[in-house]
Amino acid sequence: xxxxxxxxxxxxxxxxxxxxxxxxxxxxxxxxxxxxxxxxxxxxxxxxxxxxxxxxxxxxxxxxxxxxxxxxxxxxxxxxxxxxxxxxxxxxxxxxxxxxxxxxxxxxxxxxxxxxxxxxxxxxxxxxxxxxxxxxxxxxxxxxxxxxxxxxxxxxxxxxxxxxxxxxxxxxxxxxxxxxxxxxxxxxxxxxxxxxxxxxxxxxxxxxxxxxxxxxxxxxxxxxxxxxxxx
Numbered sequence: 001x002x003x004x005x006x007x008x009x010x011x012x013x014x015x016x017x018x019x020x021x022x023x024x025x026x027x028x029x030x031x032x033x034x035x036x037x038x039x040x041x042x043x044x045x046x047x048x049x050x051x052x053x054x055x056x057x058x059x060x061x062x063x064x065x066x067x068x069x070x071x072x073x074x075x076x077x078x079x080x081x082x083x084x085x086x087x088x089x090x091x092x093x094x095x096x097x098x099x100x101x102x103x104x105x106x107x108x109x110x111x112x113x114x115x116x117x118x119x120x121x122x123x124x125x126x127x128x129x130x131x132x133x134x135x136x137x138x139x140x141x142x143x144x145x146x147x148x149x150x151x152x153x154x155x156x157x158x159x160x161x162x163x164x165x166x167x168x169x170x171x172x173x174x175x176x177x178x179x180x181x182x183x184x185x186x187x188x189x190x191x192x193x194x195x196x197x198x199x200x201x202x203x204x205x206x207x208x209x210x211x212x213x214x215x216x217x218x219x220x221x222x223x224x225x226x227x228x229x230x231x
Contacts, residue, residue, distance in 0.1 A: 004194050005031035006217045007065060009182070009204030010056065011047060018052065019059045028214040032063040032086060034182070034202045037076060042094035043069045043148025050079050057083060065089070067120060067182065067202075069147050071096050073106050077113050087139060088114035089180075091147050092130075093122050100132055107136045120182070122147055123155045127164055135174050140165060141202070144193075145183035154184030159196050166197035190220050 008030050013021040025033060035056065038047035047069070048056075057064055063086035070076040073090050088110045092098070095106075103119070110117035116138035121127065123143055134140065142161050145152035162179060169177050181193045182202035190201050201220065210216045 002199065004198070004221055005200040006220060007032040007034045007200065007202050008207050008213075009034045009036065009202050011036045012204035012208040015052070018055050022056055022060050024213075026060070026062055028207075029217050030062060031200075032065055033060055034204075035064060035066050037066055037068040037070065037080070038148050039070055042071050042091070043146075045148040050083070053080065053083055063087070066114070067091070067141065069094050069120075074109065077110065081113065085114035087116040087118070089118045089120045089139060089141050091120045091122070093125060093147065103133050104136060107133070116178075118178075120147070121161075123157055123161075127161065127168060131168060131172060134168065134172060134177060137177060139178040139180055139200075141180045141182050142198075143183045144181055144185060144189070149183070152184055154186070154189045159189075159192055162193060162196040162198050187216055187219060191223050194220070194223070 008025045010033055022033065033056065035053055036047035038045050040046055065087035066085050067089045068076050069091040071094055073095060090106060090110065107117050118137040118139035118141065119133060120141035120143060123146065142158055142165065144154045144158045158181060162181065165179050169175065178199045179197060180200040180202060181198045185201055185203045186206040190203065193201060207213050207216060
């Protein structure tokens, strides 16, 4: 049985008391923290600033992963230079240039800022045609909602997309690729994502609003299935 990771999205936390929120998340048995870096021009919302991200890292003992939703990723990475990133994921659709050559260069450059680098795809983005980029990724995040729309309803098409990516991973022989899901997750659909083959879940609103977040994490992790039975 694989070990599934759960990383709370700090976008759903109380930004007025980040130190206390980080402490809470650590007590839940989380595997890391997830920080969204957004700009209104890209997704219509504003995420964490470099100063806020630094404040989180200074009081956090867990790995911190960054999800950037920007138009200019080179500029964005420079703004966060100096912060250790366990993982840096870039949203595919928001980039001003979607050429394979650019993404190859960006993924290589991201390796200078983070231990792991990868891409995130919106619900309506097809994986077909992106296969050349996947071996360059340590992680691929499949969005369950539109990027920047935290708290939105989970899109069921994501389940089939997870299964599709599991098949692509096997075909391309990249077993080290982590499949993550982010957006609209709760206890029920989180379990189904894991059954479909997801290795990691990024959970925001449902987790921070749960009366016992530690119990929710425990329940999701205990209910693991083998994806091969569903494909």
